Amino acid sequence: MxxxxxxxxxxxxxxxxxxxxxxxMEWPYRAPRxxxxxxxxxxxxxxxxxxxxxxxxxxxxxxxxxxxxxxxDAWRVALHVAFMALTLVVVLRTAWSMIVVAIEVRAVRRRHRTLVDLVASRDAAGRSVRILDAPEPLAYCLPGMDARVVLSRGTLASLEPSELEAVLAHERAHLRARHDLVLDAFTALHRAFPRVLRSDAALDSTRVLVELLADDHARRASGTTPLARALVKIGTQPAPAGTLGATTTLVRRIERLEEDGKGRREAAACYLTAAxxxxxxxxxxxxxxxxxxxxxxx
Incomplete structure (x- = not known):
C-alpha cells in the first residue's frame, strides 16, 4: 500500500x-522558457x-x-472497482477538458476575429494588422491559422515609430511561437482538476511567462528602451478574452527589462527540477x- x-x-x-x-519565487521568471x-x-x-x-x-x-x-472479499472488489473508476474519471476529465477548452477558445477567437475585420481597418504595416478606431491605447493579437495583430488609433498616436515596432515585434512573437497553445493547455488542466484541488498559480504564472518570452524577442528586435517606453504608454488596458495582449503584468515586465542577467543558472535549475x-x-x-x-x- x-x-x-x-x-x-x-x-x-x-x-x-x-x-x-x-x-x-522570483528566480524562475529570469528564465521564462x-x-x-x-x-x-x-x-x-x-x-x-x-x-x-x-x-x-x-x-x-x-x-x-x-x-x-x-x-x-466483497469490500475489496468494491474498492477495486471504485479506484479503477476514479482513475478513469481523471483521464476522461482531463481529455474532456482539453476538448472543451479547444472548442470554446476557437469559437471565441473566431467571433472576435470576425468582429475586428468588420469594424477595423487594414494597416500598411502588415497584412494581418488591424486598426481599431478607438482613443484608448490597445495592443493585442488574435492567434490561430488566420492570425491578427490589433492596434488602436490611440496606440498609434501615443507611440514613436521605434516603440510601435517593439509592440508589433512582441505581438508577432506570440503568434510565431504559438503561445496560445501553451495557455490553452494550462487552462484545460486548470479546469480538469476539481475545485477543491485547483490552483490558479500555474495558469497565472504561465500567462506572465509567455509575456516575458515575447518581451525577450521584442527587446532583441527593437531594443530595451523603446519596448520599456511602449509598455509604460499602453500598459493599462486589459486584452479581450481569447487574445494575447502586451498590456498585462506591467510592473514585473518592466522590472525584468532592467535586469542584465541571462538567467542561465535559473534555466538550468528549472530544467533539472522539471526532470x-x-x-x-x-x-x-x-x-x-x-x-x-x-x-x-x-
Missing part, C-alpha cells in the same frame, strides 16, 4: 501547495501521480501475498510497481 499512498501524496502536493510555493517547461512538468507529474495512485491502489486490493487473490519532478516518482515508484504488477499477473 506504500506506492499508492506516496503517489497520491505526490499528486496532491503537485496540484496545490507546490505550485503556490513556486509562484511566489525553462520556467514554462517546469510548470508543464509539474502538471504532467501531478496527473501521472494521480493515475498511478489509482491504478496501484486498485491492484493492491485484489492481490494477496504477491499473487492474484482467487476469492477477494526530477517527472522522472523521480516514475523511476522510484512507478517502474518498480509496474515490474511487480507484471510479475504478479503473469
Amino acid at each position: 506504500t506506492t499508492p499512498l506516496l503517489l497520491g501524496l505526490i499528486g496532491l502536493a503537485l496540484a496545490q501547495p507546490v505550485p503556490a510555493l513556486l509562484a511566489r 525553462a520556467a514554462v517547461v517546469l510548470w508543464q512538468a509539474l502538471a504532467l507529474a501531478a496527473i501521472l501521480a494521480m493515475v498511478g495512485a489509482g491504478l496501484s491502489a486498485s491492484l493492491w486490493l485484489v492481490v494477496h501475498e504477491g499473487a492474484p487473490n482467487p476469492a477477494p 526530477l519532478v517527472v522522472l523521480g516518482p516514475t523511476i522510484s515508484l512507478a517502474v518498480p510497481w509496474m515490474s511487480s504488477a507484471w510479475a504478479t499477473l503473469s
